[in-house]
Amino acid sequence: MSVLEIRNLVKRFDAVLAVDDLSFSVAAGEIFGFLGGNGAGKTTTLRMVLDIIRPTSGSISVLGASPDRKVAGAIGFLPEERGLYSGMSAIDTIVYFGRLKGLAEPIARKRGIELLERFDLAPRAKSRIGDMSKGMAQKVQLATALVNEPDLLMLDEPFSGLDPVNQGLLENEILAASRRGAAVIFSTHVMQHAERLCDRLLLLRKGRKRFEGTIAEARAQLPASLTAVAKADLSTLPGIATASAQAAGDGEWREWALTLAPGVDPGSVLEECTARGIALRRWDHHQASLHDVFVRLVGAEERQP
Numbered sequence: 001m002s003v004l005e006i007r008n009l010v011k012r013f014d015a016v017l018a019v020d021d022l023s024f025s026v027a028a029g030e031i032f033g034f035l036g037g038n039g040a041g042k043t044t045t046l047r048m049v050l051d052i053i054r055p056t057s058g059s060i061s062v063l064g065a066s067p068d069r070k071v072a073g074a075i076g077f078l079p080e081e082r083g084l085y086s087g088m089s090a091i092d093t094i095v096y097f098g099r100l101k102g103l104a105e106p107i108a109r110k111r112g113i114e115l116l117e118r119f120d121l122a123p124r125a126k127s128r129i130g131d132m133s134k135g136m137a138q139k140v141q142l143a144t145a146l147v148n149e150p151d152l153l154m155l156d157e158p159f160s161g162l163d164p165v166n167q168g169l170l171e172n173e174i175l176a177a178s179r180r181g182a183a184v185i186f187s188t189h190v191m192q193h194a195e196r197l198c199d200r201l202l203l204l205r206k207g208r209k210r211f212e213g214t215i216a217e218a219r220a221q222l223p224a225s226l227t228a229v230a231k232a233d234l235s236t237l238p239g240i241a242t243a244s245a246q247a248a249g250d251g252e253w254r255e256w257a258l259t260l261a262p263g264v265d266p267g268s269v270l271e272e273c274t275a276r277g278i279a280l281r282r283w284d285h286h287q288a289s290l291h292d293v294f295v296r297l298v299g300a301e302e303r304q305p
């Protein structure tokens with residue numbers, strides 16, 4: 001079942017077309033990476049799902065309903081701009097957000113304490129947000145997104161500002177939310193997180209969808225490359241797009257750098273070598289990383305932080 005369904009969504013700010021005919025859906029239990037360069041339209045899209053801003057055209061449905069205050073109780077959101085009331089304590093902040101989402105005070109408090117324990121913040125429950133470190137305050141804000149056990153969890157750049165241990169903790173929370181049946185959508189500029197977590201991902205460029213699919217499908221967007229050491233001429237094998245060779249320093253052996261034609265499986269090239277009786281000393285297959293795919297499809301202007 002689709003928890004979030006977006007159809008032909010458009011958002012125009014005067015001259016800027018921030019979101020351009022965007023459609024996608026996220027199912028219950030799915031972890032969905034919402035990726036794109038700076039200014040691609042990710043935050044604008046998430047804000048429309050939250051009903052903070054209205055679409056120019058197109059439709060959004062959350063659990064079968066239009067975004068409004070009623071569905072807000074089923075959503076958990078971590079905004080890109082972190083910010084909580086600095087004078088409030090960690091536990092009161094979480095309870096406050098729980099109450100906003102329609103939870104009874106004792107339930108919000110019980111869940112708040114559980115979340116602070118999971119986030120190694122139990123001893124700081126009564127600390128003022130203003131007295132906490134940036135990363136600690138960010139974990140409290142994450143707890144405010146989780147307190148209502150949302151059906152749709154949306155996290156805008158959740159990893160930025162967290163140390164590696166807390167990044168791992170956040171990854172576990174994302175996995176736990178998905179196991180509980182929540183649809184999780186998160187944006188990130190760090191492709192390794194997306195690579196580890198996403199069931200599917202969408203690449204956005206200037207408000208338009210450039211790619212939607214699994215990590216494996218994303219990697220298959222770029223041709224695979226191979227390094228092989230052989231005496232034979234490997235450039236004539238079927239499925240080779242480009243080939244260059246240099247002496248391997250040892251008689252007639254040459255080291256070949258090969259790029260495969262789109263969609264060609266490296267295994268089929270290896271099978272062809274075997275069928276032709278070509279002796280190979282080395283055979284390395286290099287798969288494109290999500291970072292490579294991102295740079296190719298979205299643009300080289302994007303840099304990892």
Ligand SMILES: Nc1ncnc2c1ncn2[C@@H]1O[C@H](COP(=O)(O)OP(=O)(O)OP(=O)(O)O)[C@@H](O)[C@H]1O
Binds near residue numbers: 038
């Ligand atoms: N309130 C607004 N008024 C005018 N333009 C806006 C407004 N909000 C966003 N934009 C523009 O819409 C485009 C998309 O911005 P958005 O914040 O959605 O990008 P993003 O993908 O979240 O980027 P980043 O990764 O840098 O956070 C940008 O050109 C931005 O300047």
